[in-house]
Amino acid sequence: MNRQTKLNSQQQHDEQQLAAARQMQQPAPLEFATPEEMLRHDALHTAVPPTIAFRLQESIGKTPARPLSWWRRLLGGSGR
Amino acid sequence: MSEPVAERKSSHPPRAPGQRREEERTPPAAQRDDLIRTVLGESEFADLYTEHSRAIYYLALRLLSDPQKAEDATHDVFLKAFRKMDQFRGESSWRTWLYRITINHCRNLQQSWNDRHMLSNADEAVWENAAAKTDSPLRVLETKELGERIQKALDALPGEYRLLLLLVADQQMSYEQVGALTEQSADAVRGKLHRARKAFAALFQQSA
Numbered sequence: 001m002n003r004q005t006k007l008n009s010q011q012q013h014d015e016q017q018l019a020a021a022r023q024m025q026q027p028a029p030l031e032f033a034t035p036e037e038m039l040r041h042d043a044l045h046t047a048v049p050p051t052i053a054f055r056l057q058e059s060i061g062k063t064p065a066r067p068l069s070w071w072r073r074l075l076g077g078s079g080r
Numbered sequence: 081m082s083e084p085v086a087e088r089k090s091s092h093p094p095r096a097p098g099q100r101r102e103e104e105r106t107p108p109a110a111q112r113d114d115l116i117r118t119v120l121g122e123s124e125f126a127d128l129y130t131e132h133s134r135a136i137y138y139l140a141l142r143l144l145s146d147p148q149k150a151e152d153a154t155h156d157v158f159l160k161a162f163r164k165m166d167q168f169r170g171e172s173s174w175r176t177w178l179y180r181i182t183i184n185h186c187r188n189l190q191q192s193w194n195d196r197h198m199l200s201n202a203d204e205a206v207w208e209n210a211a212a213k214t215d216s217p218l219r220v221l222e223t224k225e226l227g228e229r230i231q232k233a234l235d236a237l238p239g240e241y242r243l244l245l246l247l248v249a250d251q252q253m254s255y256e257q258v259g260a261l262t263e264q265s266a267d268a269v270r271g272k273l274h275r276a277r278k279a280f281a282a283l284f285q286q287s288a
Contacts, residue, residue, distance in 0.1 A: 029219050030219065030222075030226065031217045031218070031219050032217060032218045032219075033217055033218075034218075034277060035218065035245055035249070035276075035277050035280040035281060035284070036245065036248055036249040036277075037249075038218055038226070038230065038284075039142075039230065039245060039246060039249035040249050040250075040251070041226070042138075042226055042227055042230050043134065043135070043138040043249070043250075045226075045227075046134070046137070046138050046141065046227070048133050048134050048137045048154070049137075049147075049151050051151065052133065052137070052151055052154050052155050052158075053116050053119040053120055053129065053133075054119055055155050056119075056120065056129070056155055056158055056159060056162075057119050057120055059155070059159050060120075060125075060159070060162055063159075063162070063163065
């Protein structure tokens with residue numbers, strides 16, 4: 001009888017520890033006071049695809065150089 | 081890339097306590113900046129892209145509801161900016177200028193898409209009649225779930241409210257700047273923002 005009580009108590013203790021461990025593993029829910037706060041969080045965690053920079057480099061490379069304005073030609077400037 | 085200080089400071093929407101500033105760079109952001117420098121080189125345009133690409137991509141993503149379309153739009157916006165950089169007169173901030181290009185570009189895309197599909201707007205009654213507890217905090221379990229639910233709620237909002245919320249959420253934007261972009265006074269922005277928040281909260285809670 002005594003041994004049974006001891007076992008039950010041990011089992012209870014183990015279950016409590018398991019529940020506590022499970023709770024610690026679960027991420028805390030995100031909470032936002034306003035929609036703007038939520039949107040800022042979302043924006044911060046939204047990655048910009050790196051392909052955009054590569055595509056831009058390619059497109060810019062194909063862009064013909066702009067002709068210099070008359071005053072830049074006059075001053076001998078090189079433009080951008 | 082500096083911005084006109086006078087324009088940036090006035091009537092700034094308040095920052096929520098504990099809110100991180102976007103300028104606080106996380107390691108992935110630093111790596112991203114290095115990549116941009118490698119690809120676009122050291123130039124004024126690379127600075128512009130580094131500083132604003134996240135905001136422009138995010139706005140395009142949430143307005144167009146499609147990552148591929150948002151990628152294309154961000155590319156087109158920055159290409160347009162590159163070609164017109166020497167026409168920028170500093171009358172607004174760079175961010176405002178880029179937002180204006182983005183908003184017009186996304187409107188054109190949506191217009192041509194709507195023309196082809198003849199879709200009506202979302203049913204406004206969904207949020208107008210919603211009895212959601214809009215004063216309670218908005219909760220979500222995981223970040224990955226957050227994006228989907230935000231998109232659902234934004235898609236169901238009237239376009240004007242969607243744009244207002246997205247612009248005001250950007251801490252670099254004052255109510256005056258948001259008003260200038262959406263062609264209304266700062267007071268009108270404040271007034272509509274209250275209704276936009278309420279509608280968004282109701283729709284967000286329904287999206288769970």
